[in-house]
Amino acid sequence: MSVPLAVQPAAWARFPARVGAMCLVELQKLRRDKSELITRAIQPALWLLIFGETFTRLRAIPTGNTPYLDYLAPGILAQSALFIAIFYGILIIWERDAGVLSKLLVTPTPRAALVAAKAFAAGIRALTQALIVLVLAALLGVGLTANPVKLLGTAFAVVLGSAFFCCLSIVIAGLVMTRERVMGIGQAITMPLFFGSNALYPVELMPGWLKVLNHVNPLSYEVDALRGLLIGTPSHLLLDFGVLAGATVAAIWVASALMGRLVR
Amino acid sequence: MTPAVRCTGLRHSFGTNVAVDGVDLEIAAGTVFGLLGPNGAGKTTTIRMITTLLPVGIGTVEVFGLDVTHRKMAVRRLIGYVPQQLSADSALTGRENVALFARLFDVPRRSRTVQVDAALEAVGLLSDADRPAAGYSGGMIRRLELAQALVSSPRLLILDEPTIGLDPIARSNVWDRIEQIRADTGMTVLVTTHYMDEAEQYCERVALMHRGRIRAQGSPAELERQLGPDSTLDDVFRVVTGDELEEASGGMRDVRATRRTARRLG
Numbered sequence: 001m002s003v004p005l006a007v008q009p010a011a012w013a014r015f016p017a018r019v020g021a022m023c024l025v026e027l028q029k030l031r032r033d034k035s036e037l038i039t040r041a042i043q044p045a046l047w048l049l050i051f052g053e054t055f056t057r058l059r060a061i062p063t064g065n066t067p068y069l070d071y072l073a074p075g076i077l078a079q080s081a082l083f084i085a086i087f088y089g090i091l092i093i094w095e096r097d098a099g100v101l102s103k104l105l106v107t108p109t110p111r112a113a114l115v116a117a118k119a120f121a122a123g124i125r126a127l128t129q130a131l132i133v134l135v136l137a138a139l140l141g142v143g144l145t146a147n148p149v150k151l152l153g154t155a156f157a158v159v160l161g162s163a164f165f166c167c168l169s170i171v172i173a174g175l176v177m178t179r180e181r182v183m184g185i186g187q188a189i190t191m192p193l194f195f196g197s198n199a200l201y202p203v204e205l206m207p208g209w210l211k212v213l214n215h216v217n218p219l220s221y222e223v224d225a226l227r228g229l230l231i232g233t234p235s236h237l238l239l240d241f242g243v244l245a246g247a248t249v250a251a252i253w254v255a256s257a258l259m260g261r262l263v264r
Numbered sequence: 265m266t267p268a269v270r271c272t273g274l275r276h277s278f279g280t281n282v283a284v285d286g287v288d289l290e291i292a293a294g295t296v297f298g299l300l301g302p303n304g305a306g307k308t309t310t311i312r313m314i315t316t317l318l319p320v321g322i323g324t325v326e327v328f329g330l331d332v333t334h335r336k337m338a339v340r341r342l343i344g345y346v347p348q349q350l351s352a353d354s355a356l357t358g359r360e361n362v363a364l365f366a367r368l369f370d371v372p373r374r375s376r377t378v379q380v381d382a383a384l385e386a387v388g389l390l391s392d393a394d395r396p397a398a399g400y401s402g403g404m405i406r407r408l409e410l411a412q413a414l415v416s417s418p419r420l421l422i423l424d425e426p427t428i429g430l431d432p433i434a435r436s437n438v439w440d441r442i443e444q445i446r447a448d449t450g451m452t453v454l455v456t457t458h459y460m461d462e463a464e465q466y467c468e469r470v471a472l473m474h475r476g477r478i479r480a481q482g483s484p485a486e487l488e489r490q491l492g493p494d495s496t497l498d499d500v501f502r503v504v505t506g507d508e509l510e511e512a513s514g515g516m517r518d519v520r521a522t523r524r525t526a527r528r529l530g
Contacts, residue, residue: 099347
């Protein structure tokens with residue numbers, strides 16, 4: 001143990017190093033617990049199989065030349081990532097109770113880097129989920145893109161979206177401080193976020209007040225980007241990624257300000 | 265020589281509850297120092313300020329001469345910390361648990377494998393390193409946490425109730441490892457415990473804390489001698505805390521945390 005002290009990297013270099021370390025841990029855990037991937041795939045599968053197939057036949061929702069199932073698939077992709085990320089705060093509270101958070105905060109890791117690392121680790125988890133949803137959608141005959149650049153963009157949008165909702169959940173955890181309340185608030189906001197977005201139906205069909213919610217809802221920007229990339233519907237990629245990145249940075253900043261409160 | 269830890273006039277309150285009430289403490293580099301006291305005495309709060317987890321409101325704390333308020337990152341590089349709860353990740357293997365902390369402390373890639381193995385070896389877990397920690401016994405998990413704290417070669421090792429909930433054999437095993445590591449590296453060890461027998465056996469100096477203040481300080485032998493012939497550290501503890509112990513012995517949260525740890529250790 002007579003190894004000399006590590007050379008200290010510059011502060012900016014710590015961010016990617018910490019994010020990398022946490023993402024690796026997330027992958028190591030996923031490798032050992034594959035059952036979680038399967039149980040989590042059930043809900044999006046039901047949306048696609050039952051809701052998607054039925055509404056495609058009903059033709060109740062006008063989606064132009066795009067079959068409804070194709071229109072729906074990116075929405076379900078975003079939704080399934082949202083449902084994972086929004087409960088991440090529970091894990092943070094558990095980590096606080098188990099002393100893990102204290103231990104992490106006594107490492108030379110800026111709080112924002114720790115939050116970012118957790119957020120992108122949630123993104124990695126969401127990506128594995130996204131892969132399952134995409135395979136399922138392809139099996140159901142959804143016309144997905146095969147363009148590698150667009151698929152990479154899809155992965156990036158899923159990670160950013162998950163990172164944002166993960167941070168939102170950490171913010172909630174930092175404010176309410178108990179698992180039960182994070183669970184309650186998480187459940188209370190997921191459905192409004194989902195139904196108040198363009199995941200299930202075009203914005204044009206929404207009443208005015210819902211359009212307002214849709215405009216301030218990061219999920220809508222995620223869905224818009226995913227739909228544009230995967231299905232090729234008209235989208236606003238620059239705006240979408242801009243909003244997602246901006247919202248994520250802001251959420252990381254707020255969540256890291258609340259970290260200290262959690263370990264107090 | 266710069267002391268490993270120096271606290272002056274340290275105070276901290278949670279609302280109206282004064283947890284730490286004017287602590288002056290100096291821990292010489294290279295010693296095993298025991299911070300003793302009942303639940304709710306203020307030991308953990310003091311440690312949380314030394315480890316930069318709680319902001320220092322009133323008073324000052326220095327770790328190897330570095331002010332913890334202004335040099336947080338530098339201080340954290342010097343510290344290896346094992347919290348009271350069982351904090352190893354049971355979904356990861358022993359090696360993955362230690363490697364994570366090597367990464368978080370920026371141990372360079374080329375020496376990482378060597379250093380992770382050295383830390384696992386130092387706690388006697390090298391042969392179990394590739395098993396998930398979920399299958400470890402309570403004592404093994406504690407030793408794993410010790411390895412996590414050691415992998416960055418800290419100069420100050422801080423252990424909050426390292427043997428709580430362990431059986432006697434696991435307890436002495438954990439302490440033997442701590443002693444060995446200290447002998448090999450000369451690192452300073454700050455430990456909190458309620459077990460007076462452990463403090464007597466393993467700590468060179470102890471401070472007895474009660475209701476946020478340090479009531480007695482010295483080597484276990486000195487403190488016993490001051491009280492009279494045939495005294496034990498238990499007696500010193502009893503005199504220092506008086507009869508107030510029952511009502512003062514920690515809040516609901518303390519007790520719950522302790523029980524949770526004990527339960528998880530089985």
